[in-house]
Amino acid sequence: MNREDLIAGLGEIVGQENVLSSEMDLELYSYDASLDRARPDVVVLPGSTEEVSKIMALAYRERIPILGRGSGTNLTGGTIPVRGGIVVHFSRMNRILEVDIPNRTVTVEPGIITLDLQNEMLKRGFVYAPDPASQKVSTIGGNFGENAGGPHCLKYGTTTNHVIGAEIVLYDGTVIETGGKSQDNPGYDVLGLFVGSEGTLGLATKMILKLIRAPEAVKTMLAIFETIEDGANTVSEIIAEGIIPATLEMMDNIVMRAVEETIKVGYPLDAACVLIIELDGMPDGMDKKADLVMEICRRNNVREVKMARDAAERDLLWAGRKGAFGSIGQLMPSYLCCDGTVPRTKLPEVLAKVMEAGKKYDLPIGNVFHAGDGNLHPLIMFDERDPDQLERVKKLGSEILKICADAGGTISGEHGVGLEKLSETRFIFSEQDLEFERKIKKAIDPAGILNPGKMIPSPLQ
Ligand SMILES: Cc1cc2nc3c(=O)[nH]c(=O)nc-3n(C[C@H](O)[C@H](O)[C@H](O)COP(=O)(O)OP(=O)(O)OC[C@H]3O[C@@H](n4cnc5c(N)ncnc54)[C@H](O)[C@@H]3O)c2cc1C
Secondary structure (H helix, E strand, C coil): CCHHHHHHHHHHHHCHHHEECCHHHHHHCCECCCCCECCCCEEECCCCHHHHHHHHHHHHHHCCCEEEECCCCCCCCCCCCCCCCEEEECCCCCCEEEEECCCCEEEECCCCEHHHHHHHHHHCCEECCCCCCCCCCCEHHHHHHHCCCCCCHHHHCCHHHCEEEEEEECCCCCEEEEECCCCCCCCCCHHHHHCCCCCCCCEEEEEEEECEECCCEEEEEEEEECCHHHHHHHHHHHHHCCCCCCEEEEEEHHHHHHHHHHCCCCCCCCCCEEEEEEEEECCCCHHHHHHHHHHHHHHCCCCEEEECCCHHHHHHHHHHHHCHHHHHCCCCCEEEECCEECCHHHHHHHHHHHHHHHHHCCCCEEEEEEHHHCEECEEEEECCCCHHHHHHHHHHHHHHHHHHHHCCCECCCCCCCCCCCCHHHHHCCCHHHHHHHHHHHHHHCCCCCECCCCCCCCCCC
């Protein structure tokens, strides 16, 4: 099928106004938050499951690559159409379909913005917990595709723990439903397979999500440390003490400086790092828990612990954390956000090795990350226009993931594999492991049209 016929065929399904094919449109869909670039042949904006099913059937009939896109904020090249083809942008499918408070669920379309959903639920006293720092922009469909995490996932779990059902369009347009509102479902964990599959197995057109009651009490603290080691040891000790805070987020000096240049939160510019520690739950016992956390901080040489006195102060502390990646843009034109996870007790040792590696490649690194989960996000700063720097950044990014894997960790905490970490999958998977994944992919997407070239590397020659 030539491109003109494809555009016309898609127009018949969704209306010509919902098909984008100009040079400018294709350029706009050629990138996401990673370093890679490639243009699709056409972009389509469906308005219903039926339309997605027809688009998929057309792609299968004509063997055209197809990929789903939320807001394109993923950091690993998940929405880069490396083999051209059709990008299905879910921006029109952004409705809340049902709020079922007695069953504590909400059913949504994939294009809804994560924070919009969360704000809507909060008005009713409920929380949809997974809160990627990109929540102002990211979509639930994209969170589903990447199994997104976020600061509050330490206590509440990542997206996979909160999606209890989904409607999925398969490679040939077949629509299946998996999971649901009942507590247990027999058979294979089909839903679990699709969450985090980076759009390589099917496109989710509806999701049933779990709601939890908004906590009655919240305490947010900023603990300031003179060394990264003291901050990291505090993280392990808090959890060893049996306390699971809602969040335990760390930010180092470089990142604090960048934040202060943009958001002005009042972070201490002469400290090595800060921890944002948030406790939530019932008011009873909350003060006692906070006292214990402060005591642990003191045992680890904390300089000071500041307690947010009201919602405005808490929001300011969070604005700094959630705006940290963007603030890095003040220091250098580009950054690569690495995403590796290590057992949390290994944090001090691994962070030291990461900074050493940065020196070796002569590239500055800032750290802002989900310390409670042992999920590191070294932000390597550079100038994308300089090919030599770009080369060094890629090598350093890979070396950092190797450091994490060698420490008993893994190559992604929440950002997935995408295009960027295909080679690095071999740090954690054997050829047999990867071959098994290829068999799953082949069984569910026999023509290999769904987001090809992502997540699973080709066999070694
Ligand atoms: C500043 C910044 C901060 C970030 N912070 C976090 C964080 O704290 N935690 C975190 O986990 N991530 C974070 N991210 C990464 C990113 O925001 C997440 O991966 C997010 O889930 C992507 O959502 P999206 O709507 O942009 O999806 P996209 O980037 O558009 O898509 C992501 C993947 O999902 C697939 N997909 C999209 N829609 C569907 C669908 N309907 N069905 C099946 N597959 C689909 C795509 O094909 C792609 O593979 C951050 C990114 C940035 C830029």
